[in-house]
Amino acid sequence: MEPSALDLLRHGTLGAYLASRFCAVTGSQVVTVAVGWQVYERTGSALALGFTGLAQFATVALFAPISGDVADRHDRRKVLAGCHLVYLLGTLALAWVAARPALGTGPIYAVLALLGAARAFWGPAGQALLPALVAPRDFQRAVAWSSANFQVAMIGGPALGGYLLDLGGPRTAYLSAGGLVLVSLLLVLRLRIRSEERATTGGLGRLLAGLTYVRTRPLILGAISLDLFAVLLGGATALMPIFAKDILGVGADGLGLLRAAPGVGAGLVGLLLAFRPIQRHAGRRMFACVALFGLATIVFGLSRHFALSLLALVVLGAADMVSVVIRHTIVQLRTPPPMRGRVAAVNLVFIGASNELGELESGLTAAWLGTVPAVVLGGCAAIAVTAVWALLFPELRRIERPDDLGDAT
Numbered sequence: 001m002e003p004s005a006l007d008l009l010r011h012g013t014l015g016a017y018l019a020s021r022f023c024a025v026t027g028s029q030v031v032t033v034a035v036g037w038q039v040y041e042r043t044g045s046a047l048a049l050g051f052t053g054l055a056q057f058a059t060v061a062l063f064a065p066i067s068g069d070v071a072d073r074h075d076r077r078k079v080l081a082g083c084h085l086v087y088l089l090g091t092l093a094l095a096w097v098a099a100r101p102a103l104g105t106g107p108i109y110a111v112l113a114l115l116g117a118a119r120a121f122w123g124p125a126g127q128a129l130l131p132a133l134v135a136p137r138d139f140q141r142a143v144a145w146s147s148a149n150f151q152v153a154m155i156g157g158p159a160l161g162g163y164l165l166d167l168g169g170p171r172t173a174y175l176s177a178g179g180l181v182l183v184s185l186l187l188v189l190r191l192r193i194r195s196e197e198r199a200t201t202g203g204l205g206r207l208l209a210g211l212t213y214v215r216t217r218p219l220i221l222g223a224i225s226l227d228l229f230a231v232l233l234g235g236a237t238a239l240m241p242i243f244a245k246d247i248l249g250v251g252a253d254g255l256g257l258l259r260a261a262p263g264v265g266a267g268l269v270g271l272l273l274a275f276r277p278i279q280r281h282a283g284r285r286m287f288a289c290v291a292l293f294g295l296a297t298i299v300f301g302l303s304r305h306f307a308l309s310l311l312a313l314v315v316l317g318a319a320d321m322v323s324v325v326i327r328h329t330i331v332q333l334r335t336p337p338p339m340r341g342r343v344a345a346v347n348l349v350f351i352g353a354s355n356e357l358g359e360l361e362s363g364l365t366a367a368w369l370g371t372v373p374a375v376v377l378g379g380c381a382a383i384a385v386t387a388v389w390a391l392l393f394p395e396l397r398r399i400e401r402p403d404d405l406g407d408a409t
Helices: 006-010 014-043 046-073 078-096 106-132 136-168 172-189 202-217 218-235 237-247 251-276 282-302 304-332 337-367 371-392 394-398
Strands: none
Touching: 014 106, 014 136, 014 172, 014 237, 014 251, 046 078, 046 106, 046 237, 046 337, 078 106, 078 172, 106 136, 106 202, 106 304, 106 337, 106 371, 136 251, 202 218, 202 337, 218 282, 218 304, 218 337, 218 371, 218 394, 237 251, 237 282, 237 337, 237 371, 251 304, 282 304, 282 371, 282 394, 304 394, 337 371, 371 394
């Protein structure tokens, strides 16, 4: 008998994995909110906000080929624990910098580069670890649980970050984030996973194998590149401090709520998909939801009412969650276990490019055109990308069930 969505949490180590991920993501979101607020307070510059994304992406891209190979050849649980330890040290360094305003933003960017390096190893190890916790038939539900858990942390983390900023400033926020990452580290060390085949050989060919695998699988290439370009062009998160402070006038608490709003929509949809996995028309639904993501971005950019802005971000997050569950299920189940770390590393670079480089693109465009035109133009670009990708990757558009194992050999 197929286990229910709740059975997956009651048995095995999926529950402990989700608890660890929740603490880590919550802590990282507290850091993100605090960094954005602190950088904008110190500089008043949209471009400076964009550089926070570039600082993280640079090291993600630098270490991604190595990190995927490490995740495939070594104990992914220990790799993940090491990443959490580095991230913990980074939060303590940010707390030290926050108490010294005269240092400016240079040290903040340096620490963000360190956190990006940790994420370069964290992402592939964490993604490749999840399939070892459940049977393949339960994986779509596990992805939905993991994604919903992630989005609940995306709700609580920014809201908590805004509260902590209001309570004691950036230093308090960073120290609290460090405590959450420490809890996550302790939970990771307690995980027990099913044994899987691991890669055993090294060499340059292995480091590039993940990229080669993705490039020769149109379904996987289409899925992760759609996210890359849609979010790269349509993301607006880097500019939220400007919306909170100058456009909507809601302050640090409002910034926390704005950052949390996409997680509300995404978390609700993730829970729904955990109980009711997608069985039909997965490809068409994914493309429709990416287009809806772009439309919601346009509404957010044009809104001058806080409630409407929150609603637009909730819809944005809900639409993105459908795409996330479908894409991650396709990518993970159609990749053989010895290759999952390297493919996850490629996926991380694509996601990092869409998120962190998207922040840089938003900052540059806002500095050039203004904040509101930059966001509206980005939403229009996301819709255009959806139409183009639907034509370029018809196999992805026609897929019915994301958990079809396909050619994962």
